[in-house]
Amino acid sequence: MLNDEVNSSVLETLRKQRLFRYDCNSPEESEVSIFEKKFATYVGTQYAVAMNSCSSALFVALLCAGIKPGDKVAVPAFTFIAVPSSIVHAGALPVLVEVTEDYVMDLNDFETKVADGNVKALMLSYMRGRVPNLEKVIEICNKYNVIFLEDAAHSLGVLYSQTQTGTFGLAGAFSTQSYKMIDGGEGGVLVTNDKNIAFKAMLYAGCYEHNWEKHFGTKEDAAKLKDMTNSIPAYNFRMSNLTASVLNPQLKKIEGRVEFLNNNYATLVDILLKCKNIRIPAFEENVRPAADSIQWEFINLSEHQINQIIAGLATHGIEINVFNGSNARSFWNWMFFEQNEKCPFTKELIQKTVDYRLRGNLSFGDIELIGNTILNEICNVL
Ligand SMILES: Cc1ncc(COP(=O)(O)O)c(C=O)c1O
Numbered sequence: 001m002l003n004d005e006v007n008s009s010v011l012e013t014l015r016k017q018r019l020f021r022y023d024c025n026s027p028e029e030s031e032v033s034i035f036e037k038k039f040a041t042y043v044g045t046q047y048a049v050a051m052n053s054c055s056s057a058l059f060v061a062l063l064c065a066g067i068k069p070g071d072k073v074a075v076p077a078f079t080f081i082a083v084p085s086s087i088v089h090a091g092a093l094p095v096l097v098e099v100t101e102d103y104v105m106d107l108n109d110f111e112t113k114v115a116d117g118n119v120k121a122l123m124l125s126y127m128r129g130r131v132p133n134l135e136k137v138i139e140i141c142n143k144y145n146v147i148f149l150e151d152a153a154h155s156l157g158v159l160y161s162q163t164q165t166g167t168f169g170l171a172g173a174f175s176t177q178s179y180k181m182i183d184g185g186e187g188g189v190l191v192t193n194d195k196n197i198a199f200k201a202m203l204y205a206g207c208y209e210h211n212w213e214k215h216f217g218t219k220e221d222a223a224k225l226k227d228m229t230n231s232i233p234a235y236n237f238r239m240s241n242l243t244a245s246v247l248n249p250q251l252k253k254i255e256g257r258v259e260f261l262n263n264n265y266a267t268l269v270d271i272l273l274k275c276k277n278i279r280i281p282a283f284e285e286n287v288r289p290a291a292d293s294i295q296w297e298f299i300n301l302s303e304h305q306i307n308q309i310i311a312g313l314a315t316h317g318i319e320i321n322v323f324n325g326s327n328a329r330s331f332w333n334w335m336f337f338e339q340n341e342k343c344p345f346t347k348e349l350i351q352k353t354v355d356y357r358l359r360g361n362l363s364f365g366d367i368e369l370i371g372n373t374i375l376n377e378i379c380n381v382l
Contacts, residue, residue: 001174005249013245020239021050022211030214031244035148036189037216038251043156043164043174043192047198049218050244050247051205054153054175054188056237057122058086059192060170063209064200065147067092074113074146076105077343081328083151087123088337095119096105096331096341100350102281103295104132113341114144121147125331126155126165127329128295128355129192131287134160134168149173153188157183157258157290171197179357181257181290182250184243195221199228205258233235257360258263258290264367265291277301280362286320291358298352305381306352318370 021032023367031052051057069091077096084094098109141148152166153175190201210216212225272278277363279297283289323329
């Protein structure tokens with residue numbers, strides 16, 4: 001994915017010897033501020049605050065939303081360990097919510113779990129780019145006074161009714177870690193349309209003294225920012241100019257990359273659905289996916305047969321995993337908070353669900369070969 005344009009952008013940053021985002025006089029001279037501006041434009045929000053990871057952005061989003069130690073925060077049980085971790089980091093308690101067989105948060109279970117009025121916020125994880133009915137999510141949040149926050153780590157490029165996911169709630173967080181749509185090695189971005197949230201996020205992320213002058217969109221609020229500075233701890237989660245210079249040239253490639261990945265995804269789905277032991281839920285019509293991975297459920301196969309298929313595919317260099325064993329997405333492995341909700345449906349579903357990354361360099365021929373090899377390995381164990 002990285003190319004000559006990225007090389008020259010990084011070399012230019014090195015040549016200038018300005019690796020720190022605030023080592024400049026104005027936002028126009030900061031690679032990170034430029035990235036924030038372009039990122040906000042791409043996703044369609046007023047503000048973006050770049051950080052060192054999505055996990056930092058999730059943590060900061062919770063603090064900005066006023067989550068306090070002891071508060072409860074709902075989160076779908078099908079997500080990555082970093083998401084409940086960010087909730088625990090804020091001193092809050094994750095409340096796990098079941099997902100449906102479409103891998104999206106189960107809205108009935110969500111409503112049941114927030115109905116007592118004790119859940120302060122929802123951290124909706126668009127795990128593997130899957131999106132529930134957002135009108136319904138917002139309706140339930142409004143009904144029970146639940147603050148809506150979004151973990152869009154995996155959903156840069158995923159649109160819901162033509163709007164970027166991660167922009168529906170009070171704040172959203174994206175990841176630019178290597179396995180995501182744009183690759184900065186590490187990195188994250190908090191987005192919001194709320195000025196107060198954006199300013200607080202800047203300060204939590206480590207904007208100290210007068211450095212807010214080096215962010216876009218702050219000029220008219222100098223007095224406000226002067227007042228806010230030092231009233232919020234600076235956790236120093238800043239992104240460096242080096243990371244931003246890797247990311248900046250990739251932003252304009254997202255749409256092309258999404259189209260390429262979605263074509264590969266559609267081809268692979270067509271091949272795999274020839275097998276009656278594979279179930280792949282379709283995306284809703286109003287969801288434009290950005291399919292950088294594929295998930296399917298193995299049906300009518302034993303655990304032993306599934307393990308045989310996984311082992312067989314590994315001999316062909318095709319590494320697939322189910323959400324089992326020590327997988328960091330298997331919620332029953334998370335021992336760092338008390339799990340009062342068992343989410344049996346999600347456990348049963350994801351243990352038989354395959355996770356396979358669709359790399360950006362796979363050709364049509366590669367996809368055909370991978371699909372047919374998977375079908376052959378399934379036939380071998382039947
Ligand atoms: C669903 C999900 N949310 C959040 C994160 C955290 O992202 P980061 O690694 O940038 O902290 C990840 C990381 O892979 C993830 O998969």
